[in-house]
Each structure stands twice: as C-alpha cells, then as structure tokens.
Amino acid sequence: MENTQEHFSAIIIGTGQAGTPLAKALAKTGQQVAIIEASYVGGSCINYGCTPTKTLLASAKAAHTARQSADFGVHTGKISVEMQEVKARRDKVVQQFREGTEAGLDVENLTFIAGKAVFQNAHTLQVNLNDGGTRTITGDKIFVNTGAIPNIPPLDGLDKIDYLTHISIQELTEVPEHLVILGGGYVGLEFGQMYRRFGSQVTIVQRGEQLLEREDEDVAQCLQHILEDEGIRVLLQTEAQCINKTNGQLQLDVKLQNGQTETIGASHLLIATGVKAATENLGLDKAGVETDEKGNIETNASLQTSVPHIYALGDVKGGPQFTHISFDDYRILRDNLLHNGQRTTTDRQVPYCVFTDPQLGRIGLTEKEAKEKGIPYKVATLPMEKIARGIETGQTKGFYKALVHPETKVILGAAILAPEGGEVMTMLEIAMMGNLKYTQLKQGVFAHPTYGESLNNLFMKLED
16 A cells, blocks of 8 residues: 555544543544544454453352352352353454444544554654555544553563463463463452462462552452452562463462462462553654653653653553543543633542452542551441341451541541442542532431441441
8 A cells, every 4th residue: 555644633642541532522523533443443342452451350259159159059060161151252242242232433534553552753644454455544532542551571591481461361272271360450459369260279479568559458368368269379578589381380489478489379360460561662752752761651640641742642651550540531531622711631530449349339538548648537347247238148258447637527438348349439429529418428318238237337337
C-alpha cells in the first residue's frame, strides 16, 4: 500500500474504555476523527482484563460451590473442570463484547485504522498498518490511550523459560499441576484463588510484608487466611532469586523470610508483579511528550501532557489503573472540550474491587492513610459471622470496616471484605458523595435480610 496522508481534527491512539467513547463523542459533533488500534478493539478491559477474568472467576466459583454443596445438603458426583470448555465460554463472552465495540465504531466522521501508531512530531503520526504498508496522518489534537502492559522483573533465568502473564494465562486449556505466582497484588490473588479452585496447587511468592500492600494489615491478613484455608501457600517477605527448567519442571529458587533458601518446583510460573505504561516505541520524544521515571505519561489535572494539544487517558498515565477511572477520564475531556466544562482529576473518588471470593470493595481512606495524614477518625468493624445474610447463605468469611470522622460524622473510607463487597462498598460511596453522616445509615431502614442492611449493625459499633 502506498503511503497516504490525511488530516483530522482529532486522533485517538487506542480503543480502550476512554478512547472509544471519546472518539464517538467528538465525531458526533461533526469533527473528522481517526481512532487507531494495533490489536483488538476494546482495550484491556474487554480483551484480557475485566470481562474475561471475571468470566473465568465465575467458572472457578461454580466449581468451588459444587464441591461445597454437601454442606447445604445437596450431594453431587465427582466434580471435574474442563479447561477447554471454560476457555470457550470466556472466548465467547469476549467476542460478544468485542463485536459490540466494533459495531459501535461505525459512526459518521469516524475513521478506524488498524495499525501501530508512532509519533513523527507533535502533530504527525505514522501508522504501520496491520495489513501492510504505512499511513501518515496529522491531527489538531491527539489523545493517547494505549494502556499498560505486564511489568516483567529482572529475574535470573526468566528469559530462558516460558512464563505466564495475566494475558497469556487465559489461553491455558489445561489446569496447571502447580502454579507459582510472583506477586501478591490484586491480579496475583484473583488468579491464585481461581486456579486453586480449578484444581491447581498454588503458591504465592510476595516480597512485601503483607499481601495487597496498599491495604490495611487487618484486611490483608484476613484475606490471606481465607486463601490459605482453601489450600494456597502464601510466602511473605520472600524474594525470587533465579529460575530454571530441569526435565520439564520449573525450579524457582527463593530466599525465605528467615533467610533460608528453598527451591520450589512448579509446572507453571505466573508473573503478577504489576504493569507499566505502554509507551515504548510510541515516539513520544519526537512529539515532546514527557514521561516519568516509570514511563508513565505525565499529565496535569485536565489530562494535558507537556504538549498542550496532546492528552493522555487511562492506564498509560499511571495512577489508579482501573476501567472506571479510564471512563471518567473520557468524561472529563468530553465535558471540557465539548461543553466548556472545568472538570479535573482532582479529589475524585477512586473506588475499586478485588474480585476474590469474598470480594474486597474499597473506597476512600484506609486506616493507615488516615494515620499518616493525621486525620482524626473512628473505626467500626463487623465480622461476617455476625451478619444474618452471611449466616443464612453459609458465607461467613471476611468483615466490614469503615472509618468515620469523629466530629462531622461523615464516612472517610471503607473496606468491605465480604460477599458482594463491591456492591456494599458502592452504597457507602454514594453516601460519601452525598456527605451523609454515618448516623443516618445507622438509622436507615433497609430491606431484611440483605448485606446492605448490616450497615445498621456496623455503625451501631460507634457512639453518636
């Protein structure tokens, strides 16, 4: 294909949860818009993040529930997990979401280009097309929504084995015999519990003093005990030193908390040590776009980069890397560019949910953050074993925890490690949005028996 050149009012690089709706919103105003995608449309959420992993987790929970059914007086035969069928279901759901996103790009004034974009200067991109050839395009405004990729640590021997990432592990069609996971963050815990329930032996190797290092110690310890009760081995303050493969078996040498070394045999190794911004080979230096020491694109509170007409949205800018944050980035730019808004990222709430079972829903301040910032607080906790709905459904692991201001009585933050913890957390977020006092929730009339009703009991732990 011959090199061609076109000019657009706006160019979006990446079809993630920020880029796609922004492209459509701009195009519907009559602007000529180009959106570029090097891989599948939909970004990480649809293709290897939220949608596929939660589909897999649903299959894992079904297997776990079936094994526990005798506790409820329901007896079944031998439970087997057919990973090919699990993966086929995952793939079907992903394809459904992906096709929906592709169909949504059929908008007047919107041009879709399949290829890899590279900046030539601050207004010009060369796109190396997936079907061959190049295409040079220029834009008045450019929006970078390229997401993040797995961050691979410098582990001796890692380059000589076939390891897994949170992307490639989803392509497995057999249950690993022994899955070793490097990293005790959100991704590591979700996949660890998932594959344990599929039938794998699972070992989690974590360098830090606790799992989920951002969370309060009591929350992390409770979740650790839940995972260990399911048969997962958790090694804290343990450093991976090297790995090799002998007679088809992986051998991971680790230094344990007590200073001793151990060799862990494994069939599969999952690297879950975080992600980094997908900015390599993007040519940002030619555009004058600055990044930090980790490669994240630096932006101001209005999502502008060091070049005012170039913006960054979603995971590529670092910070909270969640789909709902990416979507809110889109809303900020939509309102500011199309409706003369003044929205920024300053002081927006950052809720999130870890989809272990039980879930961990989180909003606002943790207790350790409140201590570090010198913010006065009172804390209320309520164990799941005291919650009627949990007892009735046989789900008594975890607890509710909330921080409130002792004078204003507003809610400062919460950690809900419980069944549907994300949903209960969302109730508290809505209360925080409305500046409701915890005393109002304590006196609220909620349907019985629900998990939300237990907010009555939670806040009864505090004196008015």
